[in-house]
Amino acid sequence: MNKIAIDKIPTASILLERAKALVPVLAKRAQATEDARSVLPETVADFEAAGFYRILQPAQYGGFELPPKALFDVAIELAKGCPSSAWCMCLIAVHNWEIGLLDPRAAQDIWGGDTSVRLSSSYAPFGAVEPAEGGFLISGRWPFSSGCDHCDWAILGGRAPSEPGLPPDVRAFIIPRSSYVIDDTWHVLGLKGTGSKDIVVDKAFVPEHLTHKFSDSFLGTDPGLATFTAPTFRYPFGIVFAYTLAVVTLGMAEGAREAFVEQMQVRLGAYDGAKASDDPFVRQRLAHADAMIRSQRALLDANFAELDGYVQAGELIPLEVRVRCKWEAQHLSRMAMQAIELLFKAGGGRGIRQENPLQRYFRDVQAASNHAYLNADKGALNAGGVLLGAANMDFAL
Numbered sequence: 001m002n003k004i005a006i007d008k009i010p011t012a013s014i015l016l017e018r019a020k021a022l023v024p025v026l027a028k029r030a031q032a033t034e035d036a037r038s039v040l041p042e043t044v045a046d047f048e049a050a051g052f053y054r055i056l057q058p059a060q061y062g063g064f065e066l067p068p069k070a071l072f073d074v075a076i077e078l079a080k081g082c083p084s085s086a087w088c089m090c091l092i093a094v095h096n097w098e099i100g101l102l103d104p105r106a107a108q109d110i111w112g113g114d115t116s117v118r119l120s121s122s123y124a125p126f127g128a129v130e131p132a133e134g135g136f137l138i139s140g141r142w143p144f145s146s147g148c149d150h151c152d153w154a155i156l157g158g159r160a161p162s163e164p165g166l167p168p169d170v171r172a173f174i175i176p177r178s179s180y181v182i183d184d185t186w187h188v189l190g191l192k193g194t195g196s197k198d199i200v201v202d203k204a205f206v207p208e209h210l211t212h213k214f215s216d217s218f219l220g221t222d223p224g225l226a227t228f229t230a231p232t233f234r235y236p237f238g239i240v241f242a243y244t245l246a247v248v249t250l251g252m253a254e255g256a257r258e259a260f261v262e263q264m265q266v267r268l269g270a271y272d273g274a275k276a277s278d279d280p281f282v283r284q285r286l287a288h289a290d291a292m293i294r295s296q297r298a299l300l301d302a303n304f305a306e307l308d309g310y311v312q313a314g315e316l317i318p319l320e321v322r323v324r325c326k327w328e329a330q331h332l333s334r335m336a337m338q339a340i341e342l343l344f345k346a347g348g349g350r351g352i353r354q355e356n357p358l359q360r361y362f363r364d365v366q367a368a369s370n371h372a373y374l375n376a377d378k379g380a381l382n383a384g385g386v387l388l389g390a391a392n393m394d395f396a397l
Contacts, residue, residue, distance in 0.1 A: 003059055010051055012070035018050040019077040026081025030193070030360060037186050038149045038195030039088050047089050048116060052078075056097035058228045061107055062115035063096065065230040068240050069304045072247040079251025080258065083364040084193030087248045088147035094244045095119040095155060098172075100233045101222035103209035106174065110153060120148040121155035122199055123241075124372065125170060129158040135207040136160060138173050143185065146196040152177045154199050155212070167395070172212040179204035190367030212237075218395055220316050234311045236322050238397035242329035242373055243300070249336040249368050250300065253293045256361040260286060260343040263350075263358075285346035289339040296332045303328060320386055322397040327383035330376040337369045 010018075026043065033040055047053060055071040057063025071093050079086035096119070099107050110117055127140025142156045153176050160169040183198040216222045217237035225233055264286070267276035276282050303325050310317045344351055344362040351358040368374065373396075382394045 003062065009064045009066075012066055012073065015051065015055065015066075015070060015074050016077060019052070019074040022046060022050065023077060023081035026078060026085055027357065029085075030082040030357070031354070033082055033084055033193035034360075036195075037184075037192055039085050039147060039193060041150070043082070043085050044150050047085075052089055053093050053096060053116070053118060055093050056100075056232055057093075057115075058096075058100045058107060058233075059230065060228070061111040065232050067232055067304075067308065068094075068097070068235055068243065069301075069308075072243055072300070072304075075244075075247050076251035076254065079248045080255030082193065083248060083252050083255075083361065083368070084191050086251055087191060087194050087245075087368065090244050090248055091121065091146050092118050092151065094240060095121055097232065097240065098155070098212060098237065099174075099224075100228040100230075101217060101224045101237065102174075102212055103223045104227040105209040107224075107228075109210065110174075117153065118147070118151040119153040119155055119174070120145045120151040120199075121172070123155070123157040123172060125157040125159045127156060127158050127201060129160050129171075129173070131161055132205060135205060136173065136211070137203045137205055138175070139201055139203050141183070142199040142201070144196045145182075145199045146191075146194040148182050148197055148199060149195045154180055156199060156201070160211075167215070170214050170395075172214070173206040174210040174212070175201065175204045175206055188367060190363035190365070214396060218397060231311050234314075235307060236317060236397055238394070239307070239317075239322055239325050239329070241396075242326045243332075245368065245371055245374055246329040246332045246336075247300065249333040249365050249374075250293070250296055252361045252365045252368070253289075253336040253339045254297075256340045256343050256358055257286075257289060257293055259357045259361070260289075260347060263347065263356075267350075282346050285342045289342040292335045292339040292342075296335045299328060300332065319392055319397070323383050323386045323392055323394065326394065326397055327376075327379040330374050330379035333365075333369045333374040334376040337365045340365045 029040055052074055054063045055066050059065045075086050075090040122142035122145040126142050127138050130137040138158055153174060155172045155174050158173055160171050162169040180199050180201045183200050186195055186197045264276045264282055340361050344358050347358050350356060386392055
């Protein structure tokens with residue numbers, strides 16, 4: 001283990017300042033990242049040096065064990081410079097948090113020799129799972145594994161065999177790089193730089209302790225909680241993972257707003273030479289987008305203040321709060337998408353040029369908001385149903 005002394009752990013504000021300093025650097029690399037279709041090695045090195053991957057990682061393995069909001073604020077800032085890089089950073093950092101929920105042997109297997117080891121994921125249960133002595137055999141193809149090029153382990157979703165009449169035993173299965181191959185299928189419209197390629201597995205053995213049983217997270221009985229006792233591990237997996245994705249879209253929206261204001265303050269009309277900043281259409285769109293973005297940032301802050309209260313009190317977060325918070329993460333991504341669309345359409349023809357960051361925010365938010373975990377329509381059905389007294393239908397909470 002490589003536990004960091006408490007006085008060496010950066011505060012959330014220091015990490016945020018490091019993120020802000022990297023935004024112009026990431027912006028300069030954004031096109032090269034898209035061209036590479038993967039986060040650049042120098043960006044990974046910068047994130048390592050800044051400590052971003054360690055924000056939620058267990059302290060016993062060199063992590064900072066800060067609250068999830070500390071990571072989310074960093075990701076929002078980084079997304080202004082390069083959404084793809086921010087997306088992968090936030091996911092990998094949350095995977096390091098997830099390992100703290102599991103049997104402690106998992107953390108030792110992964111970080112016992114190197115606490116900087118990273119994991120990518122693909123949680124949808126695409127593969128086949130067979131029981132085996134001491135664990136399971138998994139096979140199949142898992143798409144959309146963001147950041148897999150610079151990771152040494154993969155977290156893959158599947159359904160373990162269960163007794164007839166019992167709920168499906170949905171789990172994540174964690175395997176080392178030697179047990180899978182990466183198939184480069186990543187040719188897409190947006191989030192091009194995430195390198196979200198396919199993971200292909202042929203009968204890899206996964207011991208029981210290297211699985212994450214999602215019913216444990218739903219019940220608040222994750223086996224790692226007895227060992228990794230910091231408050232950060234008391235947040236529900238489903239909420240943390242939903243916001244991991246959603247906050248990157250909020251960062252895109254904030255970045256689009258900043259870019260739009262900067263451009264419109266100096267732009268003159270091609271036909272009449274009029275100031276774009278005097279155009280009522282520009283002003284109206286900006287005002288609407290700004291209100292949407294600020295309201296979602298405020299709701300994010302309010303939700304985590306509420307969740308923090310339960311965690312600090314040592315209380316299990318009520319199901320209705322979990323349902324609402326996850327739905328509002330999905331709603332956040334929809335509002336971010338709509339705000340960017342307003343700004344992009346008000347930006348005129350110049351907004352479609354490759355060198356203009358507005359077109360990247362527009363493409364990337366379309367891709368991000370299509371993620372199954374950010375399905376706002378499905379989330380609204382569950383959240384509205386629970387408000388009306390129906391049973392919760394989302395067991396990823």
